[in-house]
Amino acid sequence: MNISMFDILGPVMIGPSSSHTAGAQRIGKAMYMISGKEEISSVKFYLHGSFSHTLSGHGTDRALVAGLMGMDASDERIRNSLEIAKERGIQVSFEPQDLGDVHPNTVKIIAVTKSGKEYSMIGSSVGGGEVEIVEINGTKAKSSGKYPTIIVTHIDRLGVISKISSILAHHEVNIVTMSNSREKKGSTAITMIEADHSIPAEVKEQLEELDYIKNVVIIEKFA
Amino acid sequence: MYHNAKELLALIGDSGKSIADIVIENEMELSEMSREAVMEQLQYRYDIMYKACHDGLEKEVISISGLTGGTGKQMWDFIQTGKGLQDMTTQKGIAYALSCSEVNASMGLIVAAPTAGACGILPGTLIAVAEKLESSQEDILLALAAAAGVGQIITKNATVSGAEGGCQAECGAAASMAAAAITQLCGGTPAQCFEAAAIAMKNVMGLVCDPVAGLVEMPCTKRNASGVTNAILCCDLAMAGITSHIPFDEVVDAMFRVGKALPSTLRETALGGIAVTPTGLALKEKIFGTGGCGGNCSACGGCQ
Ligand code: SF4
Numbered sequence: 431m432n433i434s435m436f437d438i439l440g441p442v443m444i445g446p447s448s449s450h451t452a453g454a455q456r457i458g459k460a461m462y463m464i465s466g467k468e469e470i471s472s473v474k475f476y477l478h479g480s481f482s483h484t485l486s487g488h489g490t491d492r493a494l495v496a497g498l499m500g501m502d503a504s505d506e507r508i509r510n511s512l513e514i515a516k517e518r519g520i521q522v523s524f525e526p527q528d529l530g531d532v533h534p535n536t537v538k539i540i541a542v543t544k545s546g547k548e549y550s551m552i553g554s555s556v557g558g559g560e561v562e563i564v565e566i567n568g569t570k571a572k573s574s575g576k577y578p579t580i581i582v583t584h585i586d587r588l589g590v591i592s593k594i595s596s597i598l599a600h601h602e603v604n605i606v607t608m609s610n611s612r613e614k615k616g617s618t619a620i621t622m623i624e625a626d627h628s629i630p631a632e633v634k635e636q637l638e639e640l641d642y643i644k645n646v647v648i649i650e651k652f653a
Numbered sequence: 654m655y656h657n658a659k660e661l662l663a664l665i666g667d668s669g670k671s672i673a674d675i676v677i678e679n680e681m682e683l684s685e686m687s688r689e690a691v692m693e694q695l696q697y698r699y700d701i702m703y704k705a706c707h708d709g710l711e712k713e714v715i716s717i718s719g720l721t722g723g724t725g726k727q728m729w730d731f732i733q734t735g736k737g738l739q740d741m742t743t744q745k746g747i748a749y750a751l752s753c754s755e756v757n758a759s760m761g762l763i764v765a766a767p768t769a770g771a772c773g774i775l776p777g778t779l780i781a782v783a784e785k786l787e788s789s790q791e792d793i794l795l796a797l798a799a800a801a802g803v804g805q806i807i808t809k810n811a812t813v814s815g816a817e818g819g820c821q822a823e824c825g826a827a828a829s830m831a832a833a834a835i836t837q838l839c840g841g842t843p844a845q846c847f848e849a850a851a852i853a854m855k856n857v858m859g860l861v862c863d864p865v866a867g868l869v870e871m872p873c874t875k876r877n878a879s880g881v882t883n884a885i886l887c888c889d890l891a892m893a894g895i896t897s898h899i900p901f902d903e904v905v906d907a908m909f910r911v912g913k914a915l916p917s918t919l920r921e922t923a924l925g926g927i928a929v930t931p932t933g934l935a936l937k938e939k940i941f942g943t944g945g946c947g948g949n950c951s952a953c954g955g956c957q
Contacts, residue, residue: 431809432654435680435691438767438804438813438830439698439797445757446716446869448769449816480922484867487718487940489760509760534816557814558768 441559443503449535450481450488453555455508456575456653458497460563461539461551463649464581468543472521473498479534481555482526494537495522503559532564561653569620570611575653577606577624580633585642586612586619594621597636603629618644654679657806658847658901665843672833672843673798676805695794698764702753702776705763709752716758718940721870725752728878739882742785746881750777754877758870767804767813767826770869774827774880775800775834782835782885796838800830803850810902811909815862816921818912824876825860825908828853831884836891851897851904853887858904859911861919863926866937872927 443452461473475494477485485491489508496511499518507514515522529536533554540550552565563573566581573579580598584590591610598605604626612619629648637646655661655675664675680691708714709725716722728748731737737744750773757763757772766775779800783793804813804826812818813826832849841849865871897904918925927933 431656432679432683433805433808434684435676435798435801435805436684436694436698438801438808439695439764440766442698442701442762442764443769444760445763445769445772446760448765449814451760452765452769480867487866487868489717492760504762506762557812557816559765 437558441503443559444489444493444506444508447484447488448559449555449557450484450490451493451508452503452559453535453561454481454490454493454537455497455501455503456559456561457537457539457553457555457563458494459500459502459652460553460561460573460575460649461498461541461549462500463652464551464566464647465541465543465547465549466647467500468545468547469518470498470520470541471544473523473539473541475522475524476527476529476538476540477524478527478529478532478536478538481535481537485524491524494539495520498539498541533562536564559653566620569613569618571620571622572609573622573624573649575649575651577626578628578651579649580623580625580629580637581647581649582621582623582637582643583645584619584621585644586616587642590640590642591621593640594623594637597633597640598623598625601630601633603627603633655806656809657905661802661806662843662847671795671799671837672802672846673795673837676798676802692794695797696790699776699794699797701762702764702766703780705753705756705761706749706773706776706780707752708761709755710748714752714755714759714761716755716868716870717760718866718868718870720866720868720936720940721758721874722755724874725755742781743882743885745784746777746781746885747878748777749780750774750877750881751874753777754874758868758874766800767808767830768815768823770815770873771823771827771877771880773877774824774884775831777877778831778881778884779834779838781881782838782888786838788838792838796834799837799846800834803830803833803846806902807905810905812912818909819860819915819920820862820876821854821857821860821908822912823862824880825854825857828857828880828883828887831880832887832891835884835888839888839892841888841892845891847901848895848897849884849887849891851899851901852890853883854901854904854908855897855899856883856887858908861915861926862921863919863928864921864923865928865933866940867921867923867928868940871933871936
C-alpha cells in the first residue's frame, strides 16, 4: 500500500472534523455527481449513528448540503451553505434513522432534481475525510471517489459486463477496480468501474446504446 | 516505496539523503508529479497552516458550538508579559497550535495533519522552530515532507483515527511527525528524526480520546498545545544523542495494539474520560439539550 503524502498533510478543509465535516462534504459531492450536477429541488438526509449525534456541532449538516451543491472541502461558503440552499430554493431536511449494519458515520440521501428525477445514495465517512459510497439508487455499490467512476445500471444478463469492458478498452480506459452486484439473478445489476484517468464522454453514449443497459453515470473524482 | 522506518532508512543508506528526499521521490512516482509540483503543493498547504496559526492570536476565535475559544489570544497576550516559564520558541509554538485548533473548531480553513483534531501540533511546532532557526522556506517545506513520511508509516502500520486508536493515534501521531520535522530542520540525521518520533509517541502511549459532547474542542485544543511541548522536548533529546531504545516501528506497533485494547468508550464516542465527568455532561446538555439535539428534534437522533 502506497499512501500519498498529501493524504497525510490533508485534506485541506473547513473544520472541525475530518470525518464529520470533510467526509460529509465528500458524500454530498458524490450525490451532486450522481444526480448529474442537476439543480436539486428537494433533498432528505437520513443520518445514522454518530452522524446524527454531532450533526450541527460538527457542521455535518452544512457540509452535506455544501457538497450537494458542488462545493469542495476547502470552500469557505460551507459555513453558510444552509442559507445558500434556501436562497436557491432547495428544500432540505434532516432525520435520524437506523440504517442497520453500516459504519457509524453513515447517511442516506434522497434527492429530487428540478426536472423531477429522483436519486438515492448511501455513503459512509470512514475516517480522515475518506468516504465510501455503499449504495446507489437502491443497489449495492463501492466507490471511494478517489478515481473517476462509471456506474452502469443494467439487467443481469450474460455478456453485458464483457461488452462494457471492451468499450472501455477501446477508449483506452484503464480499470483500477471493478465490482458488480445485483438484487437477484436476472434482475437489476450495477457494475461500478474505477478508472485511472478521466473518462471520455463518448464512453457514456456507447455504453447507453448497448442492450440491457438502463442507465450510465460517470462520476468525476470527488475525493 | 517504504512500509516502515527501517525500510525508509535502508533506502537512504549512506546516500546522504534526508527523509524528505525519499518521501518526495516516492510522491513524484506515486502521483506522477514533478518535484516542483510537489513543492508547490507543500507551499500551498504551508500557507494555509500559517494563516490558521495566526488568525487566533490577535482576535478571539470562538467555536461554532460556542463552547470554547479565545485561548490562542490569551496565550499570545501572556507571551508579551514575559512571565512564561518555557522558552520563547515553545511558548510561541503553543500559541500557534491553539490558534490553529480554534480556527478548526470555528469552521475555518485548516490542513488536517494528520487529522483535523490534531491539526495545530505540526504547524505550530514547525513555524515556531523555523523562526528561531531562521530556516529557509525550502528547508521548512522539506521538514513538512519528513513529517508526512512519519505520518505515512503510522497510517500504514497502525491508525491515525481517534475512533480506532484513541488520541495517542491523533495527537500522538501529530507530535511524532512534528518531532521528526524539527529534528531534520535542526540538522539531525534521519535516524535521529525517528528517535525523536519514537519518543514523542511513547510519551503519550495510551492517551484516550474523550471529547466533551463529542465535539473536537475539549480536550483537543489543549492537547494540541501539549503536543508542541512534547515534540520540542523529543527533538532536544534526540539532538542530545539520547535514543528511544525501542525502535520507532515497534513503538508504532505497540501504539496500535494499545489502541485496539482501549474500550470503545475511550475512542471518540464521548462515553468515557472527561466527556462523562459531571461538568463534561453538563456542558453537553448546555449545547445539545438533554437528548443531544439542541431542542430541534427533526435535526437529531440523540434522544431516540
Ligand atoms: S481527544 Fe479525540 S477528538 Fe480530540 S484531538 Fe484527541 S483524538 Fe481527536
